[in-house]
Amino acid sequence: MKLLTTYNRVNLATTIIVMLITGIIYYQAISYILTGQKDKDLVVEEQEIFDYVKLNHELPQTFESNDQQITFYTAVPGSIQREFFNTQYFEKDEGHRHHRHGGEYESGRGLISSVTVGDKYYKIQIIESKVETEDLIRLIFFITIGLILFLLLILLLTNRLILNRLWQPFYNIMGELRLFNIADTHEIPSVPTTIDEFKELNTTVAEMAARAKHDYQDLKVFTENASHELLTPIAVINSKLDTLIQTENFSDRQSNLLNDLYGAVSRLNRLNQSLLLLVKIENRLLHDKQQINLRELLEEMLSQFEEIFNDKNLNLVVNLEDKEVNASRYLAEILLSNLISNAIRHNYNGGEIVIRLTSQSLVIKNTGGPEQLEEEKIFTRFHKSSGSEGSGLGLTISRQICENFGFRLEYLFEDKFHVFVVEF
Amino acid sequence: MKILIIEDEEGLRESIEEYFTESGNICETADSYQSALSKVNLYRYDCILLDITLPDGNGINILKSLKENNHPDGVLIISAKNSLDDRLEGLNIGADDYLVKPFHLSELKARVSAIIRRKSYNGSNLLVFNEITIDLMAKEVKVDKTPVKFTRKEFALLLYFIANKGKVVSKNAIAEHLWGDGIDMANNFDFIYSHIKNIRKKLMEAGCTDYIQAAYGMGYKFSAP
Numbered sequence: 001m002k003l004l005t006t007y008n009r010v011n012l013a014t015t016i017i018v019m020l021i022t023g024i025i026y027y028q029a030i031s032y033i034l035t036g037q038k039d040k041d042l043v044v045e046e047q048e049i050f051d052y053v054k055l056n057h058e059l060p061q062t063f064e065s066n067d068q069q070i071t072f073y074t075a076v077p078g079s080i081q082r083e084f085f086n087t088q089y090f091e092k093d094e095g096h097r098h099h100r101h102g103g104e105y106e107s108g109r110g111l112i113s114s115v116t117v118g119d120k121y122y123k124i125q126i127i128e129s130k131v132e133t134e135d136l137i138r139l140i141f142f143i144t145i146g147l148i149l150f151l152l153l154i155l156l157l158t159n160r161l162i163l164n165r166l167w168q169p170f171y172n173i174m175g176e177l178r179l180f181n182i183a184d185t186h187e188i189p190s191v192p193t194t195i196d197e198f199k200e201l202n203t204t205v206a207e208m209a210a211r212a213k214h215d216y217q218d219l220k221v222f223t224e225n226a227s228h229e230l231l232t233p234i235a236v237i238n239s240k241l242d243t244l245i246q247t248e249n250f251s252d253r254q255s256n257l258l259n260d261l262y263g264a265v266s267r268l269n270r271l272n273q274s275l276l277l278l279v280k281i282e283n284r285l286l287h288d289k290q291q292i293n294l295r296e297l298l299e300e301m302l303s304q305f306e307e308i309f310n311d312k313n314l315n316l317v318v319n320l321e322d323k324e325v326n327a328s329r330y331l332a333e334i335l336l337s338n339l340i341s342n343a344i345r346h347n348y349n350g351g352e353i354v355i356r357l358t359s360q361s362l363v364i365k366n367t368g369g370p371e372q373l374e375e376e377k378i379f380t381r382f383h384k385s386s387g388s389e390g391s392g393l394g395l396t397i398s399r400q401i402c403e404n405f406g407f408r409l410e411y412l413f414e415d416k417f418h419v420f421v422v423e424f
Numbered sequence: 425m426k427i428l429i430i431e432d433e434e435g436l437r438e439s440i441e442e443y444f445t446e447s448g449n450i451c452e453t454a455d456s457y458q459s460a461l462s463k464v465n466l467y468r469y470d471c472i473l474l475d476i477t478l479p480d481g482n483g484i485n486i487l488k489s490l491k492e493n494n495h496p497d498g499v500l501i502i503s504a505k506n507s508l509d510d511r512l513e514g515l516n517i518g519a520d521d522y523l524v525k526p527f528h529l530s531e532l533k534a535r536v537s538a539i540i541r542r543k544s545y546n547g548s549n550l551l552v553f554n555e556i557t558i559d560l561m562a563k564e565v566k567v568d569k570t571p572v573k574f575t576r577k578e579f580a581l582l583l584y585f586i587a588n589k590g591k592v593v594s595k596n597a598i599a600e601h602l603w604g605d606g607i608d609m610a611n612n613f614d615f616i617y618s619h620i621k622n623i624r625k626k627l628m629e630a631g632c633t634d635y636i637q638a639a640y641g642m643g644y645k646f647s648a649p
Contacts (some may be wrong), residue, residue: 231504232433235526239439242529245592245642246443255640262596262642269526276506288508304603307577307615330508 034133042111067129077121080114089129106131169193274393294323320357338394365417372413430460431475443529457481471498491518498539528597537587567630585646594643
């Protein structure tokens with residue numbers, strides 16, 4: 001849920017609840033005051049009756065007005081308790097005197113009191129209509145409701161406008177975070193805002209990013225240094241082996257051991273070179289960009305691999321169109337050579353390799369294992385199929401190179417062919 | 425031939441020295457920037473193997489000093505840095521070649537031979553080994569005046585063998601020389617065998633002695649029997 005929605009929901013609910021509560025209190029207060037007012041009227045009326053009785057020693061004539069009814073009843077002396085009460089006021093309808101109902105009930109307020117005239121004890125009942133009061137309350141109520149609705153509308157609109165603008169720095173920071181790439185040099189810029197929380201968020205995010213980058217850089221420097229330091233001992237082993245085989249007179253057993261050593265050293269060396277290369281690609285340290293005709297490069301490469309194709313009896317189907325790219329030749333060579341060597345290495349004797357180059361893509365298909373490979377795994381570092389003697393970095397490097405060039409490298413399994421597609 | 429090996433790593437320096445001394449060359453060594461600089465200023469060499477990462481200075485400066493004094497020594501840079509920039513810098517200043525560590529001694533030998541050939545024969549393109557005559561420019565091989573047709577790789581391989589004559593050259597070294605170290609064919613060197621077979625066949629058909637012998641399954645040796 002979006003912040004604005006949550007905020008609006010909470011805001012709306014609380015506003016409505018608060019408005020309801022205040023409305024009730026408001027209603028109660030107004031009705032209390034107005035009832036008090038009515039009661040005063042009733043007391044004035046009562047007083048008038050008392051005054052009249054005192055002066056004339058008889059009950060006043062009862063009369064009815066539009067909003068007042070006074071009735072007298074004889075009663076047992078002392079039995080009447082003076083009290084105000086809510087009641088119904090029967091409004092006689094002037095125009096429809098003969099109508100069956102002859103009027104309508106309205107809410108009213110009454111006062112029961114008593115008066116003694118001579119030796120007779122009377123109960124006085126004065127009822128006044130509260131209809132005007134209620135009209136007033138209703139009017140006030142509607143005005144209030146109207147106000148509430150208007151206020152809510154204004155709140156919603158301003159929330160939408162202001163919140164969106166207010167949260168803009170937040171969304172900017174989010175956008176920066178989304179673009180954040182630990183390997184590139186782009187830093188998180190400071191977002192212009194006057195709001196402390198966002199300033200803090202911005203600085204925290206920028207600091208975190210810088211720290212992550214720094215650590216990553218350290219790690220890369222370490223990898224590079226470690227690989228560099230390894231080069232010299234590998235070079236020494238290599239040269240000592242070259243010297244050792246000059247000493248001659250080896251038994252079969254010794255020469256087998258030496259062969260294994262050569263193999264291991266050359267693997268160690270390739271692995272180390274691959275690591276160094278990865279660091280270089282990730283650091284974007286290779287800037288020898290030039291126009292390359294991929295068709296020519298591929299043809300050159302295929303002639304290099306010719307003996308190896310023949311050695312494995314591979315059937316090669318090649319279909320190349322011209323395609324120019326502006327890229328590092330060194331990396332392009334590594335990319336092509338990696339993909340082709342994979343197609344050879346994971347092939348079986350007498351298998352097939354299909355290479356197709358168009359202006360949109362380069363497709364390298366090879367027969368091989370019957371199972372589809374897991375796309376996510378094969379591109380991870382040091383993932384190797386069992387029995388593979390590669391470094392486990394070839395596809396990682398290939399993908400990195402493609403990324404560096406702005407290409408896309410994908411793996412598919414189609415009809416017994418393992419397919420690698422480079423989309424330009 | 426006089427060769428100076430400037431390399432601070434003792435193991436590597438000794439191996440190179442041993443590999444080069446055997447074939448009648450005179451090798452001198454230097455293990456630091458200072459000793460290298462003093463040797464370079466005093467004596468002339470046919471080829472200098474220069475490690476540019478020395479503990480007490482940058483080997484590039486030795487190269488610069490050679491060029492400033494117009495010394496004609498051939499220079500082969502040995503470096504652990506396999507970066508294009510370093511390579512270009514070295515070659516621009518006037519190095520004759522650039523080899524990245526680790527390397528096979530046979531590769532180093534082949535490169536040094538090529539440099540010395542270019543320097544000393546002064547434009548002469550003929551390389552002669554007993555009855556074999558190789559025209560380096562035209563890339564033609566003759567055995568006692570009989571021309572022999574070689575493919576590009578076979579030609580390169582023959583040159584490699586002659587540069588390393590009398591030495592056992594490992595299959596790894598041959599594979600890397602012909603296909604580059606980018607080719608990672610996991611110790612399957614059967615395809616080298618067919619190249620060697622072809623070279624031997626072609627040479628012997630032209631009446632040449634069989635100089636190439638298999639050496640204990642590890643490699644091959646080019647030498648007079």
